[in-house]
Amino acid sequence: MTTTPDLSTNPAGHSREDAEKAAWAPVLALLQHEKRRVALLWQELGLTQPQGYALLHLSRLGPSSMASLAATMQCDASNITGLVDKLEARGLIVRKAHPQDRRVKLLVVTEAGEDAQKALRARMAKPPVHFSALTVKDLKTLHDILSKAAAAAPADPTIQ
Numbered sequence: 135m136t137t138t139p140d141l142s143t144n145p146a147g148h149s150r151e152d153a154e155k156a157a158w159a160p161v162l163a164l165l166q167h168e169k170r171r172v173a174l175l176w177q178e179l180g181l182t183q184p185q186g187y188a189l190l191h192l193s194r195l196g197p198s199s200m201a202s203l204a205a206t207m208q209c210d211a212s213n214i215t216g217l218v219d220k221l222e223a224r225g226l227i228v229r230k231a232h233p234q235d236r237r238v239k240l241l242v243v244t245e246a247g248e249d250a251q252k253a254l255r256a257r258m259a260k261p262p263v264h265f266s267a268l269t270v271k272d273l274k275t276l277h278d279i280l281s282k283a284a285a286a287a288p289a290d291p292t293i294q
Contacts, residue, residue: 164262164264167262167264168262171262172186172258175254175257175258176254179250179253179254180224181250181254184207184213184217185217185220185221186254187207188203188207188214188217188218188221189221189226189227189243189247189250189251189254190251190254190255191203191206191207192227192241192242192243192247193243193247193248193251197230197240197241197242198240198241199232199238199239199240199241200214200215200218200239200241203218203241218241221247224246225244225246225247226243226244226246226247226250227241227242227243227244227247228241228242228244229241229242230242
């Protein structure tokens with residue numbers, strides 16, 4: 135098990151790698167907490183995580199084939215069928231014939247689906263309650279630091 139270096143005692147006495155690990159540990163903890171919070175939000179809407187992701191992707195992409203959705207979600211097309219069936223049964227999406235190729239079915243978000251994804255996005259955009267522990271100055275600093283890190287992130291993430 136890897137331990138997280140404590141930079142509070144002597145920050146200058148640690149390597150860059152130690153500093154990166156120490157900075158990443160609380161970010162990872164917050165990401166894990168947010169993943170659980172988002173799962174609960176989906177649950178409130180009666181959706182599983184994959185269903186929620188599918189609905190958000192379709193809402194962002196517009197009418198899409200099942201193959202396109204599978205590629206976006208980075209899964210096999212066979213996994214999409216069950217998700218689509220459940221979303222369609224709930225009236226959140228419909229299948230429509232592709233205008234140029236009737237063999238292809240497009241997945242289209244319904245008005246109820248748009249309402250659900252808007253509710254989900256609004257809830258996800260609400261900052262987590264633990265941000266109340268930070269001052270406005272802390273929040274500004276956090277914003278600036280995370281914005282700088284986000285700007286340096288590669289467009290196509292790879293596992294290192």
